[in-house]
Every structure is written in C-alpha cells, then in structure tokens.
Amino acid sequence: MLLEAPFTEKKIRALRVGDRVEITGLIYTGRDAVHKYLHDGGKPPVDLTDSIIYHCGPVVVKEKGKWVVKAAGPTTSIREEPYQGPLMEQFGIRAVIGKGGMGPKTLKYCKKVGAVYFHAIGGAAQVLAERVVEVEGVHLAEKFGAPEAIWEFRVEKFPVVVTMDSHGKSLHEQVLKDSTRRFEKLLG
Amino acid sequence: MPGKKSGVDARVLQENLLELIRRTSTQLPSDVVRAVHQGLRREKKGSTGRYALEVIRDNIIMAKDKSQPLCQDTGVIICYADLPDWCPESTFRKAFEKAVIKATKVGYLRQNSVDSITGINSGNNLGPGGPSYHFHPIKGKSLKVRMMLKGGGCENSSIQYSLPDNRIGAGRDLEGVRRCLLDALIQAQGKGCGPGILGVCVGGDRGSGYIAAKETLFRELDEKNENPTLARLENRIMKEGNGLNIGPMGFGGATTLLGVKITHRNRVPASFFVSVAYMCWAFRRNGFMMSGSGRISRWLYES
Numbered sequence: 001m002l003l004e005a006p007f008t009e010k011k012i013r014a015l016r017v018g019d020r021v022e023i024t025g026l027i028y029t030g031r032d033a034v035h036k037y038l039h040d041g042g043k044p045p046v047d048l049t050d051s052i053i054y055h056c057g058p059v060v061v062k063e064k065g066k067w068v069v070k071a072a073g074p075t076t077s078i079r080e081e082p083y084q085g086p087l088m089e090q091f092g093i094r095a096v097i098g099k100g101g102m103g104p105k106t107l108k109y110c111k112k113v114g115a116v117y118f119h120a121i122g123g124a125a126q127v128l129a130e131r132v133v134e135v136e137g138v139h140l141a142e143k144f145g146a147p148e149a150i151w152e153f154r155v156e157k158f159p160v161v162v163t164m165d166s167h168g169k170s171l172h173e174q175v176l177k178d179s180t181r182r183f184e185k186l187l188g
Numbered sequence: 189m190p191g192k193k194s195g196v197d198a199r200v201l202q203e204n205l206l207e208l209i210r211r212t213s214t215q216l217p218s219d220v221v222r223a224v225h226q227g228l229r230r231e232k233k234g235s236t237g238r239y240a241l242e243v244i245r246d247n248i249i250m251a252k253d254k255s256q257p258l259c260q261d262t263g264v265i266i267c268y269a270d271l272p273d274w275c276p277e278s279t280f281r282k283a284f285e286k287a288v289i290k291a292t293k294v295g296y297l298r299q300n301s302v303d304s305i306t307g308i309n310s311g312n313n314l315g316p317g318g319p320s321y322h323f324h325p326i327k328g329k330s331l332k333v334r335m336m337l338k339g340g341g342c343e344n345s346s347i348q349y350s351l352p353d354n355r356i357g358a359g360r361d362l363e364g365v366r367r368c369l370l371d372a373l374i375q376a377q378g379k380g381c382g383p384g385i386l387g388v389c390v391g392g393d394r395g396s397g398y399i400a401a402k403e404t405l406f407r408e409l410d411e412k413n414e415n416p417t418l419a420r421l422e423n424r425i426m427k428e429g430n431g432l433n434i435g436p437m438g439f440g441g442a443t444t445l446l447g448v449k450i451t452h453r454n455r456v457p458a459s460f461f462v463s464v465a466y467m468c469w470a471f472r473r474n475g476f477m478m479s480g481s482g483r484i485s486r487w488l489y490e491s
C-alpha cells in the first residue's frame with residue numbers, strides 16, 4: 001500500500017504489523033550521533049512534526065554540483081532503543097525506518113504517541129538508493145561527518161514492512177517467541 | 189620496469205586485484221545466487237519472508253548491472269593468497285594495498301577502517317590488521333587469490349561457545365555442537381541480515397577456531413563435506429535451522445539459512461570450543477588463478 005506525505009497520526013494508526021508499505025515524501029536520516037544529540041537537548045535543524053526518521057548512514061557523493069545517493073541501506077536500530085520513544089513523543093516523530101526492529105520501550109511509545117516501526121530490507125543498498133529521487137538538504141554534517149548527518153531524502157515508493165505498529169504488536173517479538181519455542185522443542 | 193625483478197609485472201597484478209575487489213563487492217558468487225533462488229521457491233507466495241527475498245534478488249541484479257556495492261557496508265577485507273616463487277609476499281602486499289586504495293576512491297569499498305584508539309577513519313581502508321592477510325607459499329606455478337568482504341552486522345552476530353555450556357545443555361560432543369549452532373541462529377535473528385550462512389569450527393583454540401570458521405566459508409554452498417559425520421551434521425542443521433521459522437530478515441519463514449559449513453581442529457583436552465562465523469546473505473567472496481605472465485586463467489566461484 002502507498003503511504004504519502006503528510007504522515008499524519010490517522011494514516012499511521014491505520015497501519016498494522018505485516019503491511020507492506022511504499023513511502024513517498026520527505027524523510028530524514030538519523031543514526032547514533034543525531035539521536036544522542038537530540039536526547040541531550042540539541043535543537044533539531046528541521047521540523048520533526050509528523051516526520052519519518054531513517055536509521056541509515058548513506059554513501060552520498062557530489063556529482064556536477066548535486067548530491068547523488070550511491071548506497072542507502074538501513075543500519076541496526078536497536079542501538080537507539082534508549083532514545084527513540086522519548087524522541088518520538090517530544091518531537092512528534094511518526095515513524096522510524098531501520099533494520100532488526102526495536103524493543104519494548106519503543107513499542108510502548110509507538111502505542112502511546114501513534115507511531116510505527118518500518119523495517120527496510122537490510123543490505124539492499126542499491127534497490128533502496130534508487131528510490132531516493134532527490135537529496136534536498138543536509139544538516140549537522142560538519143559536526144558529525146557525512147554518514148551520521150541528517151540527510152533530507154525525497155523518496156518515491158520506498159519499500160518497507162511494518163514490523164511494529166501503534167496497537168502494541170511487534171513481529172520481532174512474535175518471531176522470537178515462536179522460534180524460541182521451536183528451539184526448545186528441538187533441544188528436547 | 190618496476191616489479192620486473194621479482195618476476196611479475198606489478199601493474200598487471202594490481203589491475204587484476206582491483207578487478208577482484210570490484211567483482212567481490214558488486215557480484216555474489218553463483219552458488220549463493222542459486223541458494224537465494226532456492227529460498228524464493230521455498231517461501232509462500234505473498235508472505236513477508238518471500239518479499240524480503242524478492243528485494244534481495246532485485247538488489248543482486250541491480251548491483252551487478254550498475255557495478256556498485258551490493259551492500260553499503262563493504263565490511264572487513266579478508267584476503268587469502270597462495271604465493272608461488274614468482275610472487276613474493278612483499279610484492280603482493282604492495283599491489284593489493286594499491287588496489288584497495290583505488291577501490292575505495294572509486295566507491296567499490298566504503299571508508300571502513302577506524303583506528304580503535306583515536307576513532308579516526310583512515311579513509312583508505314588500510315591500517316593495523318587491515319586488510320586481514322593469510323599467506324601460504326606454494327610450489328605450484330599459479331597464484332591463487334581468494335577474498336571475502338564481511339560486514340559488521342553479521343560479524344557482530346558471530347559467537348564462540350566453550351563447552352560444556354549449561355544454558356543450552358551442550359556437552360562436549362556432536363550433540364553439544366548441534367545445540368550451539370541452533371542457539372547461534374536464535375541469537376542472530378534480526379541482527380545479521382538473514383538468511384545467513386554458518387561457518388563453523390569445532391575445536392582449536394579461541395583464535396584458530398574463529399579463523400578456521402571463517403576460512404571454511406570459502407567452500408561452495410553446494411559442495412559436500414568430505415567428512416561424512418560433518419556432512420550429516422551440516423544437513424541436519426540446515427533442516428532444523430530452517431524449521432525455526434525465523435525466516436529472511438527475521439520476518440518468519442522457511443529460509444533462515446542458505447548454508448552450513450563445518451570444519452574441525454584438534455583441541456587440548458581441557459578445552460572444547462565451537463566457533464561460529466555468521467555470514468549474512470550479502471555473502472561476498474571471490475577469487476582467481478593467475479599465471480606468472482599476468483593472465484587470469486580462471487575465476488573461482490563463477491560456475
């Protein structure tokens with residue numbers, strides 16, 4: 001299904017675990033440095049109300065004066081577990097995109113504020129880079145370096161799967177539970 | 189001409205090594221591609237697991253067509269070289285390092301080497317311990333080079349067990365090894381970009397065990413283990429591992445594993461290590477055979 005900006009609470013609340021979503025609109029990259037910075041009271045350089053944050057350290061190069069994305073796969077999200085939920089609440093972040101899923105704290109905030117976790121396919125750097133149609137800006141690059149900066153990506157049909165929704169469901173929790181049960185059975 | 193003294197044209201060697209790095213970073217070996225397709229046939233139509241494999245399949249095609257990295261994490265560079273008389277270690281190192289610098293400049297490799305004390309990125313993928321070389325002088329005439337790029341996500345999912353391990357009821361026998369391998373899959377879920385491949389060493393010390401576990405990943409996925417006991421264990425883990433329903437990317441599904449490769453080393457009586465090198469689907473390995481004239485006679489893994 002298509003998810004187009006603006007990313008309102010209503011649209012996000014309508015999503016369920018397992019939904020395949022193609023995102024069109026503006027998203028912001030942010031990984032460890034950005035999360036820590038915001039958590040420590042840093043001012044966000046862009047308005048994060050109803051925004052989507054992408055856990056990604058892209059490879060971006062300047063070609064003929066324009067930024068071009070060479071690779072843009074997701075990075076492991078769980079490192080942001082301590083910060084993610086509170087930041088969602090404080091700034092109105094509606095969704096994060098990453099890989100590997102996040103924990104119970106983030107899941108709780110998803111429910112509370114009306115947000116979701118989107119899982120992108122890990123390692124699919126080329127497929128995902130192609131859906132970034134334009135780089136509209138970059139912030140905090142001098143401070144954190146290019147991979148850790150906030151990049152404004154205009155994406156078109158960016159493919160993700162909802163693995164944590166705003167109704168308290170987490171695919172990661174389900175798979176872990178189910179696989180652990182099977183594992184214990186195999187061990188006898 | 190530089191390099192002539194040692195009997196090999198250094199420039200040709202360097203060009204060949206750059207091409208090796210390009211192919212390794214942008215193309216998956218044919219046995220891995222076959223395994224991805226097998227996985228696709230196994231997953232239910234319309235399932236999330238199958239969808240993940242479809243994106244992976246498209247990404248494999250696109251990276252090759254565009255000659256760009258399969259994954260943005262181009263990983264640690266592991267290089268094995270069997271060196272004949274005409275190719276001394278110093279000559280090889282110099283050529284490989286130049287090829288790595290060039291490959292980083294043109295974007296086949298990401299700037300991926302960070303000083304562990306200062307945190308500074310060397311910017312060219314060179315630094316203490318990197319690339320990680322394994323040299324073997326040989327009597328034969330051909331230079332054999334194999335390399336692997338192993339990303340951080342999957343390397344972080346590698347794990348070493350010291351048996352007995354009470355948590356999983358693993359004793360010092362093959363049943364204990366089996367328990368470790370299934371546990372390793374449970375631990376790695378959602379972390380190492382599955383479906384994954386397990387490179388395993390039973391025995392050795394903590395260092396040699398991990399090295400052997402990684403080295404066994406150079407064997408092709410569909411190649412049968414010469415040791416019948418280990419061949420049986422590999423098959424069993426494939427079956428049981430895929431039955432855990434972890435699936436591609438940890439979304440659930442029947443493809444948790446693309447392969448299992450097990451090797452063994454002797455151990456001291458007091459120790460029993462099981463070292464598991466976890467590899468992600470972006471299983472980048474390649475290699476070639478090169479003659480003294482500089483001609484590449486064969487690419488490995490392209491059958």
Ligand code: SF4
Binds near residue numbers: 262263342379380381
């Ligand atoms: S685990 Fe593999 S596929 Fe995933 S990001 Fe790391 S190198 Fe890429």
